[in-house]
Amino acid sequence: MYSLTAIKGVGRRFSNLVCKKADIDLNKRAGELTNDELERIVNIMQSPSQYKIPNWFLNRQKDPRDGKNTHSLSNTVDNKLREDLERLKKIRAHRGLRHYWGIRVRGQHTKTTGRRGKSVGVVKKK
Numbered sequence: 193m194y195s196l197t198a199i200k201g202v203g204r205r206f207s208n209l210v211c212k213k214a215d216i217d218l219n220k221r222a223g224e225l226t227n228d229e230l231e232r233i234v235n236i237m238q239s240p241s242q243y244k245i246p247n248w249f250l251n252r253q254k255d256p257r258d259g260k261n262t263h264s265l266s267n268t269v270d271n272k273l274r275e276d277l278e279r280l281k282k283i284r285a286h287r288g289l290r291h292y293w294g295i296r297v298r299g300q301h302t303k304t305t306g307r308r309g310k311s312v313g314v315v316k317k318k
Contacts, residue, residue, distance in 0.1 A: 193207050193208055193211050193218045193219075194207070195221070195222035196210065196211070196222075196233070199265060199266060200265065200266050200267075200269050200270075201251055201263065201264050201265040201266060201268070201269045202237070202265065205249075206249065206263075209245060209249065210233055210236050210237055210240075211233070213236050213243050213244075213245070214229065214232040214233050214236055215232075216229050216232070216233070237263070237265060238265075240263050241261065247261040249263075250262060250263040251263055251264055251269070252264045252272060255272075256276070256279065257275075277291050
């Protein structure tokens with residue numbers, strides 16, 4: 193179970209659910225799996241909706257481009273994140289602009305905290 197979490201986009205809960213759907217012992221180590229068990233795991237991870245994994249469990253719900261619910265794995269996670277940020281910057285959304293400027297995005301205070309990197313608030317007098 194825990195060896196699946198080394199894959200980007202797979203956490204402990206998702207790996208636990210995949211192992212249960214594939215009828216694999218959760219205490220089994222990755223090297224002990226047979227080819228048949230590995231094939232079942234790969235199939236479930238590639239198409240989780242066919243195995244009745246609910247949409248709220250997936251990490252890519254209502255994709256802005258195609259509107260589908262999918263689960264992104266490995267380098268697809270990075271690609272989707274980059275596409276989302278580019279889309280936000282392109283439409284000049286507040287979040288996109290703050291990403292572009294390299295400052296805090298989620299409403300944190302910036303006057304006194306996070307002064308390493310890029311300065312935002314107080315300017316020191318000479």
